[in-house]
Structure formats: structure tokens, C-alpha cells
Amino acid sequence: MAPNNAPALLDLTIDNITPNTNRINSQCKDQRLTYLMERLVTHLHDFARETRLSFDEWMTALNFLVGCGKISDDVRQEFILLSDVLGLSLLVDSINHPKPAGSTEGSVLGPFHTHDAPTLAHGANMASDPKGEPLLCICTVKDTAGKPVAGVKIDIWETDSTGHYDVQHADRDEPSERCVMESDDEGRFWFKGIKPVSYPIPHDGPVGKLLERLGRHCWRPAHLHFMFEKSGWDHLITSLYMRGDPYETSDAVFGVKQSLIVDLDKVDKAAAEKYDIKEGSWLLNHDFVLTSQKETEKLRDEKAVEALGKLGLRMKLVDHLPVPELD
Ligand code: BEZ
Numbered sequence: 001m002a003p004n005n006a007p008a009l010l011d012l013t014i015d016n017i018t019p020n021t022n023r024i025n026s027q028c029k030d031q032r033l034t035y036l037m038e039r040l041v042t043h044l045h046d047f048a049r050e051t052r053l054s055f056d057e058w059m060t061a062l063n064f065l066v067g068c069g070k071i072s073d074d075v076r077q078e079f080i081l082l083s084d085v086l087g088l089s090l091l092v093d094s095i096n097h098p099k100p101a102g103s104t105e106g107s108v109l110g111p112f113h114t115h116d117a118p119t120l121a122h123g124a125n126m127a128s129d130p131k132g133e134p135l136l137c138i139c140t141v142k143d144t145a146g147k148p149v150a151g152v153k154i155d156i157w158e159t160d161s162t163g164h165y166d167v168q169h170a171d172r173d174e175p176s177e178r179c180v181m182e183s184d185d186e187g188r189f190w191f192k193g194i195k196p197v198s199y200p201i202p203h204d205g206p207v208g209k210l211l212e213r214l215g216r217h218c219w220r221p222a223h224l225h226f227m228f229e230k231s232g233w234d235h236l237i238t239s240l241y242m243r244g245d246p247y248e249t250s251d252a253v254f255g256v257k258q259s260l261i262v263d264l265d266k267v268d269k270a271a272a273e274k275y276d277i278k279e280g281s282w283l284l285n286h287d288f289v290l291t292s293q294k295e296t297e298k299l300r301d302e303k304a305v306e307a308l309g310k311l312g313l314r315m316k317l318v319d320h321l322p323v324p325e326l327d
Pocket residue numbers: 081084108109110111112201202220253
């Protein structure tokens with residue numbers, strides 16, 4: 001035995017490196033971390049064995065990750081981008097936030113949410129881009145029984161008319177095209193912005209080069225981002241996508257769902273007067289449906305048990321997360 005009762009690691013081979021790596025990691029006291037590492041090592045090693053991964057390919061992959069690190073900073077998040085284009089972000093969101101029928105589905109967060117958006121009163125204009133086409137959004141937040149949910153904090157963000165978020169402008173001195181609102185007693189919130197446009201995700205770094213090598217484009221269809229937060233309610237990160245966008249069915253980060261595609265209307269004379277916006281501006285009416293934390297946790301647990309059962313794994317849930325059931 002090696003120090004600390006670790007197994008002796010000697011003469012490791014293609015065939016025994018995996019169980020031995022897992023054995024030494026299994027000294028970890030954290031059951032969940034042990035399980036995550038056991039699965040990660042097993043899948044990574046199987047990947048190398050199955051593909052007969054070459055030394056050059058392995059080095060290319062490591063240099064790719066180094067490149068992702070080098071280009072990243074507080075506002076450039078290349079690793080989030082990588083997770084997004086690999087479909088991992090959407091997958092993790094879907095596992096964590098299962099939705100009962102009729103509730104608003106989630107979508108990818110992306111790297112452009114910030115914490116400095118101003119809190120605005122209902123009806124305020126969050127956009128300062130004079131070239132954007134004015135858009136009035138009138139929304140409600142309800143529960144799955146149709147009851148309004150008051151006091152929900154709602155973060156909203158979108159690009160300017162050139163397809164850039166404010167943080168992508170080097171000379172940004174204050175937040176723009178983003179705000180925070182709170183739903184009123186009837187679950188309503190309304191604001192002005194601009195008609196969203198399609199835009200390319202940042203593609204001047206390693207992730208962009210990867211997409212190019214894969215023959216994929218880097219565009220996202222036009223959308224508005226929303227994040228809903230209230231204690232006792234499942235945290236909802238979602239987006240609304242404008243119907244008919246050329247990238248509707250080929251989003252570079254897999255965020256579009258049928259239920260999140262919306263039609264825009266035009267503001268009529270009465271609404272123009274009521275909401276102080278030009279008649280004929282774009283209009284979006286949308287009702288969001290939140291699920292309670294309890295509802296979501298129950299559904300997530302049920303789905304976890306079902307999925308693990310299908311894989312033939314003997315697991316138990318600890319804090320709603322699977323770990324192996326040990327005899
Ligand atoms: C976004 O919608 O802001 C976004 C999502 C994923 C990657 C890049 C941007």
C-alpha cells in the first residue's frame with residue numbers, strides 16, 4: 001500500500017489505468033464528487049481507447065483549452081461558449097429545470113448577462129440605440145394554475161441593432177439594452193426595447209475556429225433574454241425567439257424551442273397613447289408561466305430515478321443528486 005492507504009499504482013496499462021485511477025480517486029470523502037470523477041474518468045478513457053486518440057490530437061485539444069483560457073476575461077467567456085456550442089449548456093438546463101406541460105421552457109443563458117442592469121419602472125425604455133426599431137413588450141408572469149405571480153425579479157437583455165451586447169463595446173460606460181423589473185400585483189410587467197436581430201456569437205477565438213473546422217455557422221436567431229427569480233419558484237432562464245428568423249432551426253447554441261418562438265404584432269393607436277410609443281411600432285405580448293421550486297424538484301427527482309433505472313444503475317438521491325447505492 002502507498003501512503004494514506006492509497007492503492008499501489010504500478011505497471012499501469014491501457015486496460016487497467018481506468019479502474020486504478022478510479023480507485024485512487026475513491027478515497028475522496030465527498031460521495032458526489034467521487035461519482036462525478038469516476039464517470040468522467042471512465043468516459044474520457046473510453047473516448048481515448050475508442051478513438052485510438054493520437055498524441056497530436058491530444059496535444060491539439062489541450063492547446064485548444066489553453067487558447068480558451070487565454071482569450072477569456074470577465075466579459076469574454078470562451079468556456080461558456082464552448083459548453084454552448086457542444087450542446088452541454090442546453091442539456092444541463094433541461095436536466096435541471098424539467099417543465100410540466102404549459103410552463104415556460106428554459107433556454108441558454110449565454111455569456112452576456114451582467115449584474116449591473118438598472119432597475120426600471122414599468123413602461124420604461126431599456127434601449128438607447130437610435131437605430132433600433134422600437135418594440136413594446138407587454139408580459140405577464142403566472143403559475144401553472146393561471147394565478148398571477150407578483151414580486152418576481154425579471155432581468156431582461158438584448159443586443160443593439162448591430163447585434164452586439166453593450167459589454168462587447170470597448171467604450172461601454174454604462175449598461176444599455178438591459179434592465180431589471182418586478183412583476184406587479186397582477187403579475188404584469190411591460191417595457192420598451194428594440195426589435196431583436198440575429199447575430200453571430202463571438203467567433204474570433206478557439207470556439208469560432210472549431211465551428212469553422214466543423215463546417216458550422218456561428219449565428220443565433222433574433223431573441224430577447226429573460227431571467228425570472230423569486231424565492232420558492234424555480235429559477236427560469238429563457239429567451240423568446242422571433243418567428244421566421246433565418247437561423248430559427250440552426251441556432252449555433254441549440255437554444256430554440258417551438259414554445260419560445262413568438263410572433264410580433266404592431267402597436268395600434270390606443271396602445272400607442274396608453275404606453276407612450278409611436279403607433280405602428282413592434283408589439284410583443286407574452287405570458288410566462290413559472291413552476292414552483294417544489295414542483296420542479298419533484299419532477300427532477302422522478303426523471304432522475306427513471307433515467308438511472310433505464311441505465312440499470314443502482315443509485316440513491318442525496319440532495320436531489322444521484323450517488324451510487326452502496327451495500
Ligand atoms: C446569447 O444569446 O447571448 C449567447 C448565447 C450563447 C453564446 C453566445 C451568446
